[in-house]
Amino acid sequence: MKRSAAEIVTEYGPFEGVEAVHGVTYDGTHVWFASGDKLNGLDPANGRIARSLDVAAHAGTAFDGRHLFQIAEDRIQKIDAATGKVLATIPAPGGGGDSGLAWAEGSLWVGQYRERKIHQIDPDSGKILRTIESKRFVTGVTWVDGELWHGTWEGEDSDIRRIDPDTGKVLEQLDLPAGTMVSGLESDGGDRLFCGGGDSGKVRAVRRPRRG
């Protein structure tokens, strides 16, 4: 396992009226983050919130290319990114104990925080297809280039780790400075990982190490 200190490239926020960041995703233009009763579209180029949608947003956020997915209470809402309208809802696999959310390969991936699990579910029915065990509380999940990354927060420590999707084995770990929380994780498809900053109300970009 490779272990190193996370390199924070950029910090965005805190933003007015945002007490905490509960989930993040990226639609290619905006970094969307959940702040309780809103989804906010942050322009990573200038650090300003360009758009916001009034929708319950208590935990993980994901984007499938057309829709935003957002965990609220014990369900996952499918949202039209253009209008903010909730098109459908499915039950969240953790029954409300859910934390991170990611979209990949036609499935939704949901972190179950205290159970230290990641579920792969059917985005139409919410049916659990398989479950990966992690060793730590899961706060955010993302897939990039076939790599499964997730954020952790336990005690006072957070890190971002790449795990083997079959065995749950930790392959690589980026440690954040003490007291810096990761709540929500999303790749920009390149070498940046966007991380929600929990109570700090910030969004951070962390460099994703290149392999080889």
Place this chain on the structure above:
Amino acid sequence: MESLITAAARALEAGDPLGALNRVALRNDAPSLALRGIAMAQLGDLAKAKTLLRSAARAFGPREAVARARCVVAEAEIALVSRDLSWPAKTLAAARATLASHGDLANAAHAGHIEARRLLLLGRIDEAERTLAAIGASPLPPASLVVRELVVAGIAIRRLKTRDARAALDRAAKAALQARIPALAAEVDSASLVLNTPAARLIARGSEHPLLLGEVERLATSTALVVDTFHHVVRRQGTAVSLGTRPVLFALARLLAQAWPADVSREALISGAFGARHVDESHRARLRVEIGRLRTQLKPLAEISATKQGFELAPRKTRDVIVLARPVEEKHAAVLAILADGEPWSSSALALALGMSARTVQRALEELARASKVQSFGHGRARRWMTPPVPGFPTGLLLPGPLLKA
């Protein structure tokens, strides 16, 4: 943080404890237990709140030290509001240290304030002041500032420093306005009442009138000989004779001072100080002995001379004698004085605060209850006593915030 926990915590912050309960009512993981505990505390079920917070503290893992410490602080605050003063102070101190070492300074300060309020209630004024000083002047949220200034005012009032007390209460009122918590503003108001309600009676030359706390304070600079029934001392400026352990001598001194410049008959002294109904020769002999003792004690301050029918006081170096008495004197005045804060007290907490035995306090409470001067609710160990209802008295429950994030 998890979805439902976030939703429930947001409901709590928005003042919707039922909304929070709806979301976590059936869950027994640590954050849910803590949320349920706080919701129950906000709904006024302090006993249930205490149990839930205790379970939550146990359920948080060893790595979740901060979350656990916040639960401990919340439980301590509930104990304070329920006047359970025997709650372990060491546990609170440990939680406070944990919060401080993890950079949660606001909640560490909150824990310190709870500690200081407890010490103040127990009458340990110096310790309360030291605890407050140790918190330092780091920037605090307005609600915490209110509590801090209330403790400062409480210390000043007990030390008879009315100007300091008034200044602290003014600062508390300003902070309460900022905090926008009506219960806190009401608490500041009722604390201010203390400064505008008679705190004592002055008895001099056979007549008496009520005194505000500020006037009591000014008496400290008076050149008169003061018989102080609050502290059981006889004093003149810097010279003081404590008769706290000699109740009969103090009673005699007081009778003589109240009558001054007239004398007091032997019969009046005997019935007043010994509680005897029929005066016989043995009482007269005892009076001679006790007056002799009092004479020795008061030597630096006054002489006691015999008159035709009794004794009279002759103060030295002053032409004034006054008695400082409680506004209303009755047998259980000390118990009533503590209950006057309008909060529910357990008899064991009263005993701790008064330095009396639990049995003595129990007897006093039962007597006062028969006279409808106090009332109780609850049973067994949960039984609480208070003076007849003060409408809408604040609980003073702020709870560590934010308890559940992260």
